[in-house]
Amino acid sequence: MVVSGSHTMEAHQLQHQAACMRKALFDQGYLDEQFLQLEDLEDEANPNFVEEVVKLYYTDSARFIRNIELTLCLRTFQEVKQEHAALKKKLESYFQLARQAR
Numbered sequence: 001m002v003v004s005g006s007h008t009m010e011a012h013q014l015q016h017q018a019a020c021m022r023k024a025l026f027d028q029g030y031l032d033e034q035f036l037q038l039e040d041l042e043d044e045a046n047p048n049f050v051e052e053v054v055k056l057y058y059t060d061s062a063r064f065i066r067n068i069e070l071t072l073c074l075r076t077f078q079e080v081k082q083e084h085a086a087l088k089k090k091l092e093s094y095f096q097l098a099r100q101a102r
Contacts, residue, residue, distance in 0.1 A: 025031045035050070042049040 022031070026035075038050045038053055046052075
């Protein structure tokens with residue numbers, strides 16, 4: 001198969017852009033040694049191994065985040081209900097005392 005010169009130049013440009021983006025992700029602290037370890041596991045048999053692991057991570061973590069969110073919402077809602085009940089009791093006591101004071 002003959003590859004045109006512009007195609008290889010375009011591929012080289014894309015590889016350079018990907019390398020720059022990868023470096024920026026490391027420089028910004030988004031990627032670390034663990035990412036390098038995952039990359040070491042990638043080979044010709046599994047050329048997209050890292051991408052697949054990251055996709056699985058985001059699928060699983062989205063579910064975990066949703067569960068945490070629901071738990072926190074439920075806990076916060078319970079706190080609101082308790083505060084509501086406490087305020088109701090305090091106001092009932094106040095109004096009872098205010099009626100007696102008249």
